[in-house]
Amino acid sequence: MEREQWASKLGFILAAVGSAVGLGNIWRFSYLAGDSGGAAFLIIYVACILLIGLPVLMAEFSVGRKGQSDAIQSYHNSGAGGFWSLGGFLGVLSAFLILSFYGVIAGWIVYFLYSYLTGAAQSVEEGGVGDFFGGFISGTAGPIFWQFLFMAIVIAIVFFGIKKGIEIANKIFMPLLALILVLLAIYSLTLDGAGEAMNFLFAPDWSAFGNFDVYAAAVGQAFFTLSLGMGAMITYASYLGKEEKLSSAAGTIVTFDTLFAIIAGIVIFPIVFTFGIDPSAGPGLIFVSLPEVFNLMGGAGTFVAILFFFLVAVAALTSAISLLEVNVAFLMRKLKWNRKTATLVAGIVVTLFGVPSALSQGGPVTFTIFDNSFLDAIDLLTAEYTLLLGGMITSLFVGWRWKKIDALRETGFGESIFGILWLWFVRVIAPAWILILLIINFYNDFL
Numbered sequence: 001m002e003r004e005q006w007a008s009k010l011g012f013i014l015a016a017v018g019s020a021v022g023l024g025n026i027w028r029f030s031y032l033a034g035d036s037g038g039a040a041f042l043i044i045y046v047a048c049i050l051l052i053g054l055p056v057l058m059a060e061f062s063v064g065r066k067g068q069s070d071a072i073q074s075y076h077n078s079g080a081g082g083f084w085s086l087g088g089f090l091g092v093l094s095a096f097l098i099l100s101f102y103g104v105i106a107g108w109i110v111y112f113l114y115s116y117l118t119g120a121a122q123s124v125e126e127g128g129v130g131d132f133f134g135g136f137i138s139g140t141a142g143p144i145f146w147q148f149l150f151m152a153i154v155i156a157i158v159f160f161g162i163k164k165g166i167e168i169a170n171k172i173f174m175p176l177l178a179l180i181l182v183l184l185a186i187y188s189l190t191l192d193g194a195g196e197a198m199n200f201l202f203a204p205d206w207s208a209f210g211n212f213d214v215y216a217a218a219v220g221q222a223f224f225t226l227s228l229g230m231g232a233m234i235t236y237a238s239y240l241g242k243e244e245k246l247s248s249a250a251g252t253i254v255t256f257d258t259l260f261a262i263i264a265g266i267v268i269f270p271i272v273f274t275f276g277i278d279p280s281a282g283p284g285l286i287f288v289s290l291p292e293v294f295n296l297m298g299g300a301g302t303f304v305a306i307l308f309f310f311l312v313a314v315a316a317l318t319s320a321i322s323l324l325e326v327n328v329a330f331l332m333r334k335l336k337w338n339r340k341t342a343t344l345v346a347g348i349v350v351t352l353f354g355v356p357s358a359l360s361q362g363g364p365v366t367f368t369i370f371d372n373s374f375l376d377a378i379d380l381l382t383a384e385y386t387l388l389l390g391g392m393i394t395s396l397f398v399g400w401r402w403k404k405i406d407a408l409r410e411t412g413f414g415e416s417i418f419g420i421l422w423l424w425f426v427r428v429i430a431p432a433w434i435l436i437l438l439i440i441n442f443y444n445d446f447l
């Protein structure tokens with residue numbers, strides 16, 4: 001049977017933007033920026049996106065488009081065996097692990113959306129959202145129900161395939177997301193705290209630049225947000241025809257993804273400052289602090305809350321789709337299953353694997369791994385190790401194992417100055433940076 005392809009290049013770009021834009025841009029970016037000093041984090045983060053994220057993204061696109069197969073086989077097809085395909089293996093593994101807890105957190109988002117629609121969330125007393133949220137995530141049936149519901153929608157979309165499922169969903173959702181985001185940003189800019197928020201986001205505190213942990217957090221975030229090291233960009237690019245240009249697509253995706261994170265900051269921080277909440281509230285920022293504020297805003301707050309949680313839920317959906325597709329493509333090739341069987345099996349297995357994460361936030365799963373809950377342990381294992389390692393292998397593979405001329409032709413740069421620059425970034429600069437960060441992470445976690 002012929003392998004599926006995107007109906008149009010625009011469809012591919014929207015799907016890749018859909019994969020990139022997700023919980024990472026809103027939930028993760030806002031709490032990291034809030035924690036690590038706002039503007040300083042933003043500058044380091046944008047530098048990491050341009051200097052490491054973009055070159056690695058181009059490398060992943062090249063492997064997928066040349067390989068025309070799932071993340072692992074694409075390495076073999078583009079000239080590598082043995083060791084190198086470890087890059088693909090880590091991608092498939094990371095996609096599986098991340099999706100298992102991503103579905104859980106997305107489930108929380110859908111629960112908040114539902115609670116605002118029914119009125120339950122607005123009627124929480126002032127100061128009580130922490131308990132409301134804590135009570136929910138430490139339950140048993142609740143977190144699992146919402147995780148399953150979210151995953152069922154992900155499975156249903158992937159079930160219909162590249163053109164009829166993934167591409168159509170992204171063509172509908174991505175413009176809608178952009179519209180909601182811009183509306184919310186305009187609203188936030190009218191709030192009293194907007195000026196303070198802009199200062200926080202754009203006027204850097206220079207002392208933060210001396211802190212290595214901020215660099216580590218920024219690179220981890222660059223990988224997470226661009227869906228790198230998780231096989232997603234390799235798999236999506238493998239559904240492109242050989243003649244499509246990659247460099248402009250990569251530039252577009254990076255631009256939209258970064259804009260989306262910055263505008264999400266413009267939505268969130270004015271609310272944070274107007275109502276005097278702590279920007280470094282950590283992962284609970286959008287689950288506890290923001291809803292407290294929405295509830296203080298009266299009728300407008302309910303409307304803003306519904307739009308906000310809908311936005312985050314849909315952004316998470318288009319990302320989760322790409323992670324499931326990595327596993328589906330792998331099973332379809334490896335076991336010669338058809339799409340429907342592969343989607344159902346991969347979807348159900350990854351959802352079940354997410355159950356311990358869902359139950360680890362105060363629920364019955366109480367064991368810890370190096371002092372982390374099950375969910376946090378998987379988050380750290382992927383964001384700090386497997387993504388980075390996979391990305392490093394991909395860079396070295398394209399930079400050193402491919403002939404220079406092939407690498408430059410595949411990216412579409414040719415022998416231009418951009419081409420040569422890109423080549424040295426994937427050969428040396430990106431892998432060296434990643435190695436340093438792997439060492440820092442290891443040191444921080446275990447020594």
Ligand code: ILE
Pocket residue numbers: 019020021022023024025098102224225226227319320322323
């Ligand atoms: N890139 C997306 C995000 O930022 C996903 C990461 C796919 C796992 O949320």
